[in-house]
Amino acid sequence: MSFDLREMTGSGVLIGDGAMGTLLAERGVGFGHPYARANVTHPEMVAGIHEEYIRAGAGVIETNTFSANRFKLEVHELEDRVREVNEAGARLARKAADIAGTNGSKALVLGAIGPLGRPLCPVGPVTEAEARAVFLEQAEALLEGGADALVLETFTDLVELRLAHEAVRGLGVPIVAYKTFVEDGETLSEGLPGRAAREISALGVDLSGSNCTVGPQRMVGIIEGMSAEVGPVAAFPNPGLPQLVDGKVRFRRDVDHFALYGRKLAEAGARLVGGCCGTTPEHVKALADALRDFRPGTTPNRGVSVRTVEEEKPQEVLDGPSTDLAEKLRTGFAVAVEVDLPRGNDITRVVEASRRLKERGVDAIDISDGARARLRMHPVAAARIVQEEVGIEVVAHISCRDRNIIGLQADFLGAAALGVKNILAVTGDPTQIGDYPEATGVFDTDSAGLVHILSRMNRGEDLAGNSIGGPAGFLIGSAFNPTAEDLDGEIEKLRRKIGAGAHAFWTQPVFEIGALEVALERLGDLDPCLLLGLMPLRSARQAEFLHHEVPGVDIPKPVREKLATLSPEDAPKYGVEVAQNILAKAQPLVNGAYIMPPASAPDLAGEVIEAISTQRSAVG
Known part of the structure; x- marks a missing residue:
């Protein structure tokens, strides 16, 4: 079927259908x-x-x-039936559409394509090339089955929507694209719908719009914002918010309310109006009746702006960190010391140790996020207490293990509000090794994805593109292991993290200067800001454990053998000496030091940094 979607929506209002999944569930398929x-x-x-x-x-x-793309079908072991499922879906819709509707004409069939269901790099594992291939595979099958056009719907991420459009734009059929918005009046008032409409229309789609998430009343504001920027749009709201009844999702069935606001959507600029999750043929009939006599008024020719969201951001939304530690890394040599949190809610000893370390010249205190999957206080809470009581900045480690994408972003918003602006993004240890081995690890993303989220917040927005009220000003840290067995792979990870927005890298502990020099040489064109990890060893037993049983730690044999000959009193002194020697030699090569003393002896870090003052005295 040949048609001009822009022309059709310019002369009247097209009525779309409603939900499919919720009806299938009600009828026993779900x-x-x-x-x-x-x-x-x-x-x-x-x-x-x-x-x-x-x-x-x-x-x-x-x-x-x-939900018929390869990734989503793979969850149900149907990845080998992508073409079959999509072709069948298009044929069924085509057959129904060829039956004359109530107005005597045949219906148009839009081949529905939703998000991948897996996050894109750097938040997730899916590359742009893989994403395009998955979208194209589905689109080709839909067109083979008889779809007239394609609809890219329910996308929250405009980057993913762009990739979907890039994948299918060469297929020679009209393309409709919808973004879904959270029900957030503040976000809508800040102009996000208009900005999104401009970005979607700039792709070259035949019609942009919004679907799902919100009810028809809130959708009116979204459509007003979108239409004001790009002219006629599409609107497919839910009938309202769902609720869980007897373990099943249910929506309200007030079709009159839906129809009333369906007409308001048309008045706001929607020229294709239907329903999303929870709507039924009864909703569509009421909508069609309400719009039967509707005639669009005169709409000024606004054209399509090609500005993107990024292009219109003011200069103050740049992503530079605003912490004292960041300034020290830029202009001098910074020293951070990790202080372990105890079990429970009393961190008096952490505060006292931090105060002593500050007096010895330490620039920041590091607090880990449940290292080795052990239950500890939230690092942001501990960081706030230390910063307030000691007056020293804290680096809060945040891992991907315990919180999903929503929780992680909520933590970052809280950290920014509390003035905890130095964040070290880590993937996190598996729950199996910790206090609660049966606990569920979340891992919605990895450390590179976490860096990307922090970088987005430094630009004043969350992962979905919603404003967070201003740039967060985080110093974004991540990890690097100069002694990794697969150093090429480790360097590639570092490159990916730099691309995601990392400012500085805390290294795993290094026990010989040669390993650091080799890693720096292999970095090639990369010149990352590095805080060299140093761990003053306290015993031969500790050294053997770290070397043989802790991934990522490599302690030279001579160091381990020397420790084995020393008394319990002398071994810690030798451990400090090893760390001092490495620090003295490495100081010209790195931007700072990250010292990890034993939990029982945080003051050993103060002895290690004496090498810095000794080095400075020698230079002077």
């Missing part, structure tokens, strides 16, 4: 069963729902393929 698989297991039911929407007044229907 829990534990991917909705898209119903295209091959329950074809009569899928076709019947399409026909119900057409009889209700829909002139545009979407295929039952929103």
Whole structure:
């Protein structure tokens, strides 16, 4: 079918269909069963729902393929049936659409493509090339099955939406693209819908719009913002917020309210209006009745702006860190010392140790995030206490293990509000080695993804592009292991973290200067800001354990053998001496030192940094 979608939406309002998944669930296809698989297991039911929407007044229907990409089908071991499921979905919609609707014309079929279901690099593992391939595979199958056009829907991330469009734009069919917005009046008032509409339209899509998440009342504000920037748009709201009833998701069925605001959506600039999750043929019929006599008014020709969100950001949203530690790293040699948190809620000893270390010239205190998966106070809370009581900046380690993407971002917002601006992003140790081995590790992302999120917040926005009120000013740290067995792989990780926005790197402990020199030489064109990790050893037993049983730690044999000959009193002194010697030699090569003393003896760090003053005296 050949048609001009822009022309059709410019002369009137097209009625779209409603939800497919929630109806399939109500009719027995759902829990534990991917909705898209119903295209091959329950074809009569899928076709019947399409026909119900057409009889209700829909002139545009979407295929039952929103979650039918390779990644999402793989969860159900259906990755080898991507083409079959999508072709079947398009054929069923095509067959229903060829039956004349209530207005005597055939309905248009939009091949539905949703987000990948896996995060993109650097937050997740999916590369841009892989993403395009997955989107293209699905789109080609939909067109082979008979779809008239493609709809890229329910995207929260405009970067992912751009990749989807890049993958399918060469297929020669109209493309519709929708962003979904959280129900957040403050965000909407800051102009995000308009900015998103400009960015989507600048891709060259035939129609932009919004779907899902919010109800019809809130959707009116979104559509007003989008239409004001790019002219006619599409609107597919939910009927309202869902609730959990007897373990099942339920939506309200007030079709009159939906129809009332459906007309308001048209008045706000929507020229394709339908429903998303929770809507039914009854909602669509009420909508079609409400819009039967609607005629669009005169709309000024606004054109399509090609400015992107990034281009319009003011200069004060640049991502430079605003901490004293960052300044010290830029202009001098910074020293950070890790102080272990005890169990429980009393960190008096941490505060006292931090005060003594400050007096000895330390610039910052490091507090880990449940290292070795052991239960400890949240590092941001501890950091706030130390900063307030001691007057020294703290580096809060934040791991990906215990919190999902929402929780991690909430932690960062809290850290910024509390003045904890130095963050070390780490992936985190697995729960199996800690206090609660049966606990669930989250790992929505890895350390590079965490760096990316922090960098976005330094630009004044969260991962979804919503404003956080201003740039966070974080110093973004990450880890680097100069003694890694696979040094090339470790350097590639470092390169990826730099690309994601890392400012500085805390290294794993180094016990011989030669290992550091080799790593620096292998870095090639990279010139990262490094804080050299130093661990004053206290015994031969500790050295053997670290070397043989802790990943990423390599202690030279001569050091281990020397420790074995020393008394319990002399071994710690030798450990300090080794760290001092490395620090003295490494000082011209790095930007700072990161000292990890034994939990029971944090003051050993103060003895290690005496090498810095000795080195300065020698130079003087």
